[in-house]
Amino acid sequence: xxxxxxxxxxxxxxxxxxxxxxxxxxxxxxxxxxxxxxxxxxxxxxxxxxxxxxxxxxxxxxxxxxxxxxxxxxxxxxxxxxxxxxxxxxxxxxxxxxxxxxxxxxx
Numbered sequence: 001x002x003x004x005x006x007x008x009x010x011x012x013x014x015x016x017x018x019x020x021x022x023x024x025x026x027x028x029x030x031x032x033x034x035x036x037x038x039x040x041x042x043x044x045x046x047x048x049x050x051x052x053x054x055x056x057x058x059x060x061x062x063x064x065x066x067x068x069x070x071x072x073x074x075x076x077x078x079x080x081x082x083x084x085x086x087x088x089x090x091x092x093x094x095x096x097x098x099x100x101x102x103x104x105x106x107x
Contacts, residue, residue, distance in 0.1 A: 068076070
């Protein structure tokens, strides 16, 4: 009976060891699967966000292409400066005419 008990003990020990090893394997396998699923979901979100950002960037680039350049703004500034000089002269002429009309004596 001793040999039978020894065999049962070793068989029970092997069964427990196998069960514990299987539980550890399942635990780590489930953790790895959860991590993999999380990475896949995050990759999907990042891909969608990247596509959205590319569309927005394309839209911004197309809008920026219509804006005036530095040289355009410089030309506008020069034009406005020359118009300012013309307006000062015109204002002076209008003032002189206004003064003449106010000071003339009616006949």
